[in-house]
Amino acid sequence: MVKEENKYQKSRSFNFRKILELPSKLAHSIGGESSSDDEEEIGGGGGGIIPLQNQQIDSTAFDPSLVSTLTTKVPKAKPSDMELMKERFSKMLLGEDMSGGGKGVSSALALSNAITNLAASIFGEQSKLEPMSQKRKERWRKEIDWLLSVTDYIVEFVPGQQKSKDGTNMEIMITQQRKDLLMNIPALKKLDAMLIDCLDNFKDAKEFWYISKDADDSEKGVQRSDKWWLPTIKVPPEGLSDESRRWLQYQKDCVNQVLKASMAINAQILAEMEVPENYIDSLPKNGRSSLGDSIYKNITVEFFDPEQFLSTMDMSSEHKVVNLKDRIEASIVIWKRKMHQKDAKSSWVPAVSLEKRELFEERAETILLLIKHRFPEIPQSSLEISKIQYNRDVGHSVLESYSRVLESLANTVTSRIEDVLYADSVAQDPSLAIAKWNRSADSSPQKPQSVVSTPKQESDCTAETPTSMTLFDFMGWNMEQGEADINKTNLEALPQT
DSSP, rough: HHHHHHHHHHHHHHHHHHHHHHHHHHHHTTOOOOOHHHHHHHOOOOOOOOOGGOOOOTTEEEEEEEEHHHSSOOOHHHOOOOHHHHHHHHHHHHOOOOOOOOSSSOOOHHHHHHHHHHHHHHHHTSSSSSSOOOHHHHHHHHHHHHHGGGGGEEHHHHHEEEEETOOOOOEEEEEEEHHHHHHHHHHHHHHHHHHHHHHHHOOOOOOOOOEETSSTTTTBBOOOOGGSSSEEEETTTTOOHHHHHHHHHHHHHHHHHHHHHHHHHHHHHHHHHHOOOOHTTTTTTHHHHHHHHHHHHHOOOSSSOOHHHHHHHHSHHHHHHHHHHHHHHHHHHHHHHHTTTTOOEEEEEEESOEEEEHHHHHHHHHHHHHHHHHHHHHHOOHHHHHHHHHOOOOOHHHHHHHHHHHHHHHHHHHHHHHHHHHHHHHHHHHGGGGSSOTTTTTOSSOOOOOOSSSSSHSSSSOOOOOOOHHHHHTTTHHHHHHHHHHOOOOOOOOOOO
16 A cells, blocks of 8 residues: 555656646757757656756746747738739629628629728828828829729720731721720829829918817817817918918819819719619609699799799708709609600600700709709719619719719818818908808809810919819800790790699
8 A cells, every 4th residue: 555655656746747847848949959868857768767856957948038939929911912902802893792692782883882982091081281191192093093993994896997918908896995984084083183283282381280179279270160070270360471362262273173073074974874763663753743842833933043943942951952952853853754755655644845844854954053063062862872872884883983082072172271261261350250151152153164274284283373164164054045045935834744
């Protein structure tokens, strides 16, 4: 019994010794030392086990820095452009359905969302008038080029010439980029560059600066009451100099060019998109039901003035403006379908002459143009959202989303310039601080001008102020002539349409 008990104690002490020896031997092996001596100690190599009290433990053998080195995470390498491109296009091919179950959105909508999300991550709210950082610029140009590269492969057949070996010319069909993309993609890239250049021009702006909205009241500057979340603006006590004021006004005109051109392209592309069937199914059967009796009577009067019409509408909130826009767009779709309806047995058979219905449609489109020009910041209407969601044309999707993000950025920059001009006007006349800022005071139509400025005009944005072009000019609609023609028209009592 005593022998078995001694044997058990030796076995237990041996296990304890192995446990105590393990960290020291592990440190030796990590440090690159040979483990042959250790093996002789443990295994004996023909000798017995060395008693624990006779072993000399080196307290310096274990280096804690070695363990910290092992546990330290190695930083991940920055993903390459190829990896980023793979990620972007993989998500689009999956239709944003990362499960791969085929429940994703269409390629057109996925590409539209990608452009929208990229612009949101790059530009953000643009709360100040300042140049973009070089890193943001490079990322924007690189990634927007990736997304726009899809349009290089949207082609159509056009007649072309080929010279044969014997020197004769043959007419053949060749492929080239689709016409709408060939025209609009370079124009949008030009507008993009103009907008970023205008932002770069503010790097030397010294007569105004920004104060955080969280600063003390004594340090705060001026900001319009409807933009309380933005930093306040400080200008010299006597206001801006005449030179700075003229320069700011010219910058505003430069950005307005971009805004109006991008609005025109966006409106044109949305007009070319097909109206989804589910939107048509949700419409009432006639325009009066869509507009309501009051709006319908104002549009179908004998003498129609679009400005007077808008003055009678309640547009005190963004929701009311969008609601009016929805009603008018629905009535336009109804009237267009009735004009193009060919099935005599259908419930869409015209009840009035085509000329009168075409006149109503023209008036409604005139009101839409005025609303878009006066309220460029309002959200998209139900029809526009439906068109973007159910659109299957990738080319239209790219043009619509690209022009929309440029329009949004241009409108934001214009608003920031107006904030500075407002602060300048308050510095000159403090009583204006309580007056309501009228954003559309200078939005009356002006003489038309080329959409894209010449290199001389845009080189430094310090020359004399050019004449801006309005949305009406881009859309080929003349305000004065259009009103004159309508006022000369004598209409009979109009039935329900």
